[in-house]
Amino acid sequence: MDAALPFLSLTEVAGAIAGRKVSSLEVTRAAIERVERLDPKLHFFVWWEPEEALAAARAADARLEAGGPVGPLHGVPLAHKDMFYVAGKRSTCGSKIRRDFRPTYTATVMERLAAAGAINLGGLAMVEFAMGPHGYNAHLEQCRNPWNPEYIPCGSSSGSGVAVGARAVYGALGSDTGGSIRCPAAVAGVVGICPTYSRVSRHGAMPMSTSLDCVGPLARTVRDCARMLRVIAGPDGLDASASDEPVPDWEATLGDGLRGVRVGVPDGYFYDGVTDEIRAALTASLGVLRGLGADVVEVKVPPSIYEVAEIQPVVMKSEGAANHSRWMRERPQDYSDQIRNRLQAGFFIPAADYIQAIKARGGLLSEFVDAVFTRVDVLHTPLLPMPVPRISEAMPSSGPAYLEMVVSLTRNTKIVNYLGLPAMSVPCGFSANGLPIAFQLIGRPFAEASLFQVGHAYERATPWHASAPEL
Secondary structure, three states, rough: OOOHHOOOOOHHHHHHHHHOOHHHHHHHHHHHHHHHHHHHHOEEEEOOHHHHHHHHHHHHHHHHHHOOOOOOOOOEEEEEEEOOOOOOOOOOOOOOOOOOOOOOOOOOHHHHHOOOOOOEEEEEEHHHHHHHOOOOOOOOOOOOOOOOOEOOOOOHHHHHHHHHHHHOEEEEEEOOOOOOOOOHHHHHEEEEEEEOOOEEOOOOOOOOOOOOOOEEEEEOHHHHHHHHHHHHEOOOOOOOOOOOOOOOOOHOOOOOOOOOOEEEEEEOOHHHHHHHHHHHHHHHHHEEEOOOEEEEEEOOOOOOHHHHHHHHHHHHHHHHHOOOOHHHHOOHHHHHHHHHHHHHHHOOOOOOHHHHHOHHHHHHHHHHHHOOOOOEEEEEEEEEOOOOOOOHHHOOOOOOHHHHHHHHHHHHOOOHHHHHOOOOEEEEEEOOOOEEEEEEEEEEEHHHHHHHHHHHHHHHOOHHHHHOOOO
């Protein structure tokens, strides 16, 4: 069973540990061996603590042997984007400025994962201060796509996608401000969910853009993501923005069929510039959903979605600049050129424009929900409109082709963050260059259950989630 361990899903390995078919120590050793073999090539860890992870695994096995309580992630090795604080542990935020930062308190999501029994291997690579969609970080070795190391891993949760896609860990946390969970998940061939804004506490997570940031999991299957999200979601007295909306048992409803479920196919915006290859993969995925009993419905998205696409960067850049104003005054030389330039742009946005962008949010959300979710239960869209770019195409440049590529990476994902909707990336095939293709499911606020239901049904009917890169 040892050789097969890295290829089990999170829920499968959690069940095997709880059922004493395998020990947490065996699973953790297998994960460590895989990291030791693959990280020198793919560069997905910033720091890690294998000995501490082995000690935690031994303790998990001892607790199980003694008949102690077992959480839903008991003994399962995970790793997380290096921006979720654990008291006394490094948290570099992908930066030179915080290279040696050790917080004095622990993020709520990390406390909840630990309470559920998860083991933390360490901090995963990310774009500097979570500010970039392609995965490039001038302060780190180039994080590389597990399907082909010449291609980008996307960002900013680059290491999270690569570590899960390479079958080195069973799940990882990421953050999503404009697509930073869904894009890395898509190009790594795994599942990633950006939950409803406020669904998950952000206490102890590095802020990038307070009005847009969401925390969520990347994992190998929809069920894995449903389990991880249930563990970390819910109200938090340390984060006033965390919603008190009840957290359902999403796994309990995954077996529900799709009969009567309405899956929307948008006209206009989401398909602008989509390549024929991506369009064909999405059409095929809709055929699968239709065959499973779903009603596939064409739906008109409001024209204001183009306005949303212009407003989201105003909010993100303004809040990013505000968060970094002191360091930009005192330590500008410690930022990479690319990130310093992006932050500087935020200082030139008039306060009136930012305030208008925030004020418009409620009305634009209502308009979108009324136009779309009165007709369908979920919206099915392309995630990336084009095949995954090569790393050579994503190196920082001021040329028009580079700028067009960067904008294209998040054009279909950033809409979700501004509107505060839940959205999930689901693998649905491969492009001619051998890199994964994914579709995006978008739901009404707090309707993660619908995304999980549709995504899980599709997953059970197709082989894509079980495909693993040959490393």
